Amino acid sequence: MTPSIMKPSSDLDSEKQRAAMKAAEYVRDGMVVGLGTGSTSKHLIIALGERVRAGLRIHAVPTSHDTAALARQSGIPLIESDNAWMIDVAIDGADQVDPALNLVKGGGGALLKEKIVAAAAKRFIVMVDHTKLVPALGGSFPLPIEVVPFGWGSTARNIEHTSGGKAVLRERNGVVFQTEAGHVILDLHMPKIDDPATLEIELNQIPGIVETGLFIGRTSILIVGHAQGADVTLAAES
Numbered sequence: 001m002t003p004s005i006m007k008p009s010s011d012l013d014s015e016k017q018r019a020a021m022k023a024a025e026y027v028r029d030g031m032v033v034g035l036g037t038g039s040t041s042k043h044l045i046i047a048l049g050e051r052v053r054a055g056l057r058i059h060a061v062p063t064s065h066d067t068a069a070l071a072r073q074s075g076i077p078l079i080e081s082d083n084a085w086m087i088d089v090a091i092d093g094a095d096q097v098d099p100a101l102n103l104v105k106g107g108g109g110a111l112l113k114e115k116i117v118a119a120a121a122k123r124f125i126v127m128v129d130h131t132k133l134v135p136a137l138g139g140s141f142p143l144p145i146e147v148v149p150f151g152w153g154s155t156a157r158n159i160e161h162t163s164g165g166k167a168v169l170r171e172r173n174g175v176v177f178q179t180e181a182g183h184v185i186l187d188l189h190m191p192k193i194d195d196p197a198t199l200e201i202e203l204n205q206i207p208g209i210v211e212t213g214l215f216i217g218r219t220s221i222l223i224v225g226h227a228q229g230a231d232v233t234l235a236a237e238s
């Protein structure tokens, strides 16, 4: 069955859909597109699939098995090779966005591939509903950190020592959550992340950490869906 534009199930979902429809406008014929993961990215993939079936020629790099499956189902050709990609634009959702357009990502557990794809792209477009905008990262949403399973408890203790936060091993339905790369996720609870750039540097020194969900200075364009449409903000240097 070919996916078609879904009826949004809630106001927030319709904000996500409007943000995704706006983001899809940045995709042009001949582009290589990085496809994010999550409910907002699903709207994007469905919108791009409709355009592909109408003649748009693009190739895509997916950031998860779920995204790859939906893209295939939607008729979007995927790049299967891991040779260096020339990604024109990567488009993804986020869990939190601060006023400097720094992000927390990884709520869906795909942060490692998402960061690799964002880093390989000339432009990184972030699409969110209004609830993702926060005055400071942290607080209501924990920072996902992907770590190797070996010694995760000691890694968690080091993370807590470095950050002052509380690191909790992610589980789903009573089972330890495993990423597509075979790692686990520690969700780091901090009342507020005062200096995200410094925290990212400090966390990256800890053995066992594969990647953090902090996306610092990577956003080129932010698109926020609202009741009537979507607002676009360009990052200072984009």
Ligand SMILES: O=C(CO)[C@H](O)[C@H](O)COP(=O)(O)O
Pocket: 036, 037, 038, 039, 040, 041, 092, 093, 094, 095, 104, 105, 106, 107, 108, 109, 110, 111, 114
């Ligand atoms: O980082 C992510 C997955 O790892 C998602 O982009 C993030 O969780 C936002 O998801 P949604 O679009 O469902 O709100």
